[in-house]
Amino acid sequence: MRARKQPYHHGDLRRSLLEAALQLIDEQGVAALTLRAVARRVGVSHAAPYRHFNDRESLVAAVAEEGFRGMLAALQAAAERAARNKADGLTALGVAYVEYALAHPSALRVMFATELADRARYPALAAVSSVTHDVLVQRVSEAQAAGRVVAGDPQELAFAAWSMVHGCAMLLLDGQMPDAVPRDLAKAVTRCLELGLAVRKGAK
Amino acid sequence: MRARKQPYHHGDLRRSLLEAALQLIDEQGVAALTLRAVARRVGVSHAAPYRHFNDRESLVAAVAEEGFRGMLAALQAAAERAARNKADGLTALGVAYVEYALAHPSALRVMFATELADRARYPALAAVSSVTHDVLVQRVSEAQAAGRVVAGDPQELAFAAWSMVHGCAMLLLDGQMPDAVPRDLAKAVTRCLELGLAVRKGAK
DNA sequence: ACCTGAACACCGTTCAAGT
DNA sequence: ACCTGAACACCGTTCAAGT
DSSP states (O other): OOOSOOSSSOSOHHHHHHHHHHHHHHHHOGGGOOHHHHHHHHTOOTTGGGGTOSSHHHHHHHHHHHHHHHHHHHHHHHHHHHHHTTOOHHHHHHHHHHHHHHHOHHHHHHHTOGGGOOGGGOHHHHHHHHHHHHHHHHHHHHHHHTTSBOSSOHHHHHHHHHHHHHHHHHHHHTTSOTTSOHHHHHHHHHHHHHHHHBOOOSOO | OOOSOOSSSOSOHHHHHHHHHHHHHHHHOGGGOOHHHHHHHHTOOTTGGGGTOSSHHHHHHHHHHHHHHHHHHHHHHHHHHHHHTTOOHHHHHHHHHHHHHHHOHHHHHHHTOGGGOOGGGOHHHHHHHHHHHHHHHHHHHHHHHTTSBOSSOHHHHHHHHHHHHHHHHHHHHTTSOTTSOHHHHHHHHHHHHHHHHBOOOSOO
8 A cells, every 4th residue: 555665654654644634624523633633543653743744733734735625626527517518617616616515514614724814824725725716717707708707807706706605605514504405505506696697688 | 890899809700701802812813712811811710711601612602692793783883874875785784794804803703613613502692693694684685675686585695695795704814815905805796796686677 | 609729631842862 | 864752831621629
């Protein structure tokens, strides 16, 4: 399973720590993500992680990065599926975003954790989240070119779309809609988004 | 300043602790919100807060409750101003929401903290956040009755609108739009929201 | 009724020391 | 180069004891 030789105790301690961290948040939530718990799970001393992460926040940032990579893959897969089926790409992106959030709640919470707000400190994280953003802006531009979305600054429209889908995901994750069926709300939101961005044609 | 007699050391320790907590998050962020720090600030032993809060989470929930009350007041003030000026009430609500978030970032983060997602454990918090939600649904209903917003389930439309405004606030707070001017984006989003909810009339 | 002080099990972080 | 073990200053939480 491990190709490289083991330098000391682990072939790739950084990788092992990251995987342990992902398991931890899935099993016990974000609060359980501590450097000591991750070290324990990997079977290494509590000081060992410091060889690979400057501090706890760096580990959290690395986990967030993994989360963004996973979401990016999910979004791109959804966009390709939509293209094959000649369905609306933007709607597909929105649905995929909310579905990823509901499937990986802990990952979403880490990705948008308060402590990581200062993106200047985590360039790799900033890069992957920026690529995600770019994918969305590009789809908006394409839809505009195809005459399916209203004219206007694609950056602004993309931010509005992202706001809606992100807000929907977060409100659902934070239990703000206790009496609702998540997937129904997600559909209502994307429908409203479609209407909001659609080119106006005639009355009603 | 303190009307009641002091039962022991403080007239109203619960109130004092809450105020200290609000100061702490404003000055040093959410991470600084610890029971021991709050107790220190009030000048009481680290075990004293347990007379008024079951655990750290209960304190966080109480702070969140204060945040919701503040936001509710801001939203209602905005709605009244809009009514006086015959401006659109929904747009005013959206702008007020984002402005409150930008003015009180720490409060917002506590209000939507992951650890409080289980609303069944904090009935008072659930109540005030539910009232906030109701205010929004009601404005949507009114706007529909006045023919300014498309027909449809007001709950669904309200959730879509809330998603958009909440997502916008959170993305701004979490530094996901590093190159943007917050207030410009907020305006773009509410404009887009207006368009999305507006009754369709004629082409373009 | 309300608060204190000691105690316990956890953290993050550092650092000399080991291999 | 990579990891360990002891140490320090912090937590949350509990509990007997004080007023």
